[in-house]
Amino acid sequence: MILQALYDYYQRKAANPDPARRLPAFGLEDKEIPFIVELTAEGRPLGIIDTRQGDGKKKQARRYQVPKGVKRSSGVAANLLWDTAEYALGVDTKGKPERVAGQHAAFRQRIAELPEAARRDAGILALDNFYANFGQAALVADPGWPEIVETNPVVTFRLHNDGDLICQRPAVIAGRGGVIEEGGKPNFCLVTGQAASAERLHTAIKGVWGAQSSGATLVSFNLDAFASYNKEQGDNAPVSPLAAFAYTTALNHLLDRNSRQRIQVGDASTVFWAQKDDAEIEEGFAAIFGERDDPDVRAEQVRALLGAVHSGQFDGGRGDKLFYVLGLAPNAARVSVRFWHTAPLHEIARQIRQWFTDLKVVRSAKDPEYPSLFRLLAACAQQGKADNIPPNLGGDIMRAILSGSPFPASWLNAAVLRCRAEQNVTYLRAAAIKASLNRLQRFQPNQSLDKELSDMLDLENTSPAYRLGRLFAALEKIQEEASPGLNATIRERYYGAASSTPVAVFTTLLRLKNHHLAKLTNRGRAINFERLLGEIMSGLNDFPKHLSLPEQGRFALGYYHQRQDFFSKSESSQSMQSTQGESK
Template sequence: MILLALKEYYDRKAAIGEIAADGWIGGGIDFLLELDREGRLRDITDLREGTGKKKQPRPFQLPNIGNQALKHTNSGTDANLLWDNAKFVFGLGPKGDLHLQSMINAIDQWLGPSDDVGVAAVRAFFQQGLEDRSHFERALKHPEYGELLGTGSVKVSFRVMETPYPIVFQSPAVVAALKREADGTDELATATCLITGEQNVAAAVTHPVIKGVRNAQSAGASIVSFNEEVFISYGKKQSLNAPVSKRATSQYTKALNMLLESKQRLFAGDMSIVCWAENEHDFESEFSTFFEEPLKDNPDAGTERIKALLQSVHSGSYVEDSNRTRFYILGLSPNMARISIRFWQVGTVFEFASRIRQYFEDFAIVKSPKEPEYYSVWRILVNVAVQDKSENIPPNLVGEFMRSILEGTPYPVTLLQAALRRIRSDTKNRVTPVRAALIKAYLNRYLRFYPNQSYKEVGRALDIHQTSIGYHLGRLFAVLEKIQEEANPKIKATIRERYYGAACTTPVTVFANLLRLKNHHLAKLENEGRVINFEKILTEIMGKMSQFPAHLNLQEQGLFALGYYHQRQELFTSKKADVNTDNGTKLKEEGKA
């Protein structure tokens, strides 16, 4: 299903010329070596585009015969046809002879004895260099480009004087060879293609590598691979155990590599995610912006797209055709020389848009204007990782979290556990807005799937009618902390640093003592109206409970954190509240922002 969907994406892009044709692959060439018919170097043309150190190779459709173009092994014998890096072209390094012989062998293997003047000239160039390295001196000692060519990293191809085509790999001989390779069959490697269903087609013994997956090998890794005897059946060779035609293999690989280089890709932890629709759709390019951290130079761009998504339920922008347009999401992670499939989601654009919209609504919470309006997946997960470092995000948690968003299922319990652990360990910040939003999202979504009459959903802001004892205990803790702060303005460590962990797990062990300390702190306050205001809040909260529980379960610990956060936001919200003093005088108490 995955490979078929990728092949269909290739067909869609190939129909409008946005992807390389069969036998070719997108790439770049830095320099053209201009040869005469005898293979002697006459000139060098710099094809790079741009200025200064930011020059980039000129893009071309490069021959990918034998599906070799994306990688080089350590063998030194896997040259590309009529183009490669300068290390191969000039036989540089300890394996120089192997590189040059490999360039010659590629011509002989795929083109054979050729009447093409250009092909013959390039072969002569390599043969002469193999016999006498001084043949390359004109290039390697070139006053302008010699040093760069000597690094061996730049890509090089050839032009032969007085030939009708601008580059040798564009000659009719090469085009014909690529077509033969794509259409040809081998009696030992014919099968029914598992993607297209075509019978007696040439099957790919090995599949091309995939590049662009985060933390995978830089040379590329395989998504389909059989490289050990334990993986094979009935003596079949390598990928013939799951036969796919050469043509389909080339097409799905190109499609996936194209996606991994496009705006339809996003990273989440160690996972690379790509998406596409069966037909052209704006949602393809917008998808990644819903989850990525906003760009520093344009932080509002993603926000506007998210707002448009949230409004789409009213505008209907994702309802009409999008309710029938299939949409695919593929999550990939590195696994040694292979790539593992972390998740595969298939639905309609409307279904995924609705689930993503629900995800943002789940995470909506009251917060400071300085906070991001919407949280990216990275920001959410890094706030529950040890020391708030992205490298400490558990890899499996990323996949589980993304899967729950895209499937519309409850968020993983490991996410709640990670958030609560981080709150207990982070004595300085405790319940940050993003952690509170995460806990709210988890609890509310869980409650929708598993209704419980003892609980009600948590709102964005303070809810004095919440039924949870843990929620009101968190509120109580927040008020007691605020009283302590106002009574001791210069205090460096409040009860939050010392008692939060015990208060949210075993309330009975700390709250009696904290209430006694509260009386001492209230006595220090000079503003009598402020004291009365605090007493009213405490009376309202204490009226919600008959006793302090001995232990709070995981769900109540989450509600404790939310009650604490909501009450703190309420206490620090700038507003005017009427407060009555003991003598009946009405005061206007200005709250602190």
């Protein structure tokens, strides 16, 4: 199913009328070519053209559609009319003259094997003359030569005043079919269902975070155990050369660093695409779950997508089209599938709306309205570092979002542990806890009498854990007003114990409360605090000896909601005083 969906995506993109957005035809690939040697018709080099743009290490070479590169291991294998400087120019960059001589000979041999019609092309004749009469010695004085010797970049050739590279000239493109490597034994392709030979080795997939820079394979068999029944390499899962080219080209396109259809979810490089062209949902999906340089632009994209869902734009024919999400993770020299989800667009849109509903919690103006999945994961990781996010967590959460199933218990556990370890319930952790608990309650309603948590302070919530969280926030607020300017409050010392073993600390905290109330100079304020404490504790019979993990999450939400309620009332009071002052 994965390969078939990628194959169909390739067919659609290869037929795009816009050449800039069209995927390369069979036997070609998109390749960044940083340097081009420009030749006259007689083969005399006019100079080395640098195609890169940008500054410093951010320079990026222009992309060209060139004959598909060979799959290399440790041997010598040359690409057709483009390759590294060692192959294309015979430049010894590593002090291995004999090996470089073999590489350059292999490069020229690929050209010699072209059909006669291609060999008579003006570009090929010019290149033959360059090798016969000039060679690399004619390029030594060029300003770009030192960098070529130092870095061994990819190099190709072009005739002067010709818009195409030599490898793109019509005669060469027509003739390359005669030198494309053929597949293996006759078979049936598992992707297309048509009779075809099986591709022995599939092209490497590049762009998967954490995988080898040279790429890793999605389909691969290279152990003796896979040679049973006289089947070797690709014969174990026969995919035709055309289908293998299509799915690898499509996947590498989706994983490209400039792709708008990829995000990083934990250790999973995640790509997504629609069955039919739908830029709004494809780019909107990246905005929903990924990070953007401009958070305001991201928020607008998310808001627009949610508005489209609410207005029913995904109902009917558009919503029936399938949407695909594929998560890939590195596994040595291979790529493993972390998750794969396919569903109609209207179902994906509904689950996305539910995701943000589950996350919604009262926040300050500086907190993002629609937090990205990466930020939610990092908030629950040790030291807030992406490296400390558990490997499978991002993929498990993404799977739960798209399927509407409960979130993994490890996410709730991570959020609660971070709150305890840092004695701080942040907006992102509160959102993660609320989403986890509500999703769990929705799917397991008979396990508890607790109801779903609201996005702001809920005075009707009788959950003991939730009320204990509110009580702890109220006791902290009393201490803060009794002793302004404190470097540390009861939160730094008691939050961990209060949220896990309430009976051990709340008696002590209530005794301290009496001392703090006595220090308040505003007696009306002290009375209001006493009333608040009475209202909170009216639903508590005693202090529990232990709170379970979900109860610790409810404690954190009760604490967070009560604190935010204090802040909002304080800001409202200050705003009212400011308004009254201006009116005098």
